[in-house]
Amino acid sequence: MSESWAIVLAVGAGTMAIKAAGPVLLGSRPLPAQVQRVVALLAPALLAALVATAALASGQQLVIDARLLGLAAAAVALALRAPVLLVGAIAAAAAAVARLAGLG
């Protein structure tokens, strides 16, 4: 049990420090233009990486399963301008149906 609390403390303190470092230490100083151009691309780069790993990674393995089908369904829903909650629900439903059918 004390092991659990050690993890909670270490991860909690570490994460708080990581999150706070930029906002507290940098303050409102504007970043140099070059840095700003890089920072502007962090969102698309990281979000695309999260899409890819959440859809394909299972631990340290790449697997093609029902999640990819759900993602494809979500892409169609997004192209049709469906609201975000519906997009998530469609992806979940597509994956659940695929699993019922014995795929992935």
Added chain:
Amino acid sequence: MDLAPPIRFELRRGAVTAIPLAIAVGLFGVSFGVLSASTGGMGALPAIVMSATTFAGSAQFAAASVLAGGGGPVTAILAALLLNARYLPIGVSVARFMLGGRVARFVQSQLVVDESWAIASRGGGEFDPHRLVGAGVVLWCAWVAGTVIGVLGGEALGDPAALGLDAAFPALFLALLVPQLGGRRARAAAALGAGIAVVLVPFTPAGVPIIAAAGAAVIGLVRR
């Protein structure tokens, strides 16, 4: 609190935009709670305290999975902090838009998660701090409430994978990504980031592929 109308508008806008994501985050919190309360997990109370203080779903999940898989505490801590390292560049990206003194900035910085950050983005590297706070508070409540439900409800809820819940996450991240894709450089950074992450998955511990994908943003330095 007496807030000027535009501030209230952006706070509310952030909160409302976050609701669909908060539902998914809440359900994710439920599965974190279930995993933590099961045999070999970290236990009910630590799980709830962790959700309230760490507030970073994927990292908490990584720590809980390492423990549940028989890994040691040091591995669990490293896996979680590695996943959260992305909040260093993310924090830097929002730093100059945050308001108030050091304490206020500290509190605002703790409300930054992938989803609140994406909602606060106005494109071109600009962020709205009020939208960030509105979204962050809603997401924090959903995450903690979900964890509590998972810890208490346990096995009655069944396997999240059977409900397709794991497939909702890439879809929700995709929904956050699409508005960020204005411009050729953004699309190139996205493609490169996804590519880097996928290539690294088999060779690196969980979390590293995401951190490495941040390197794709360096193409912002390339002259057109």
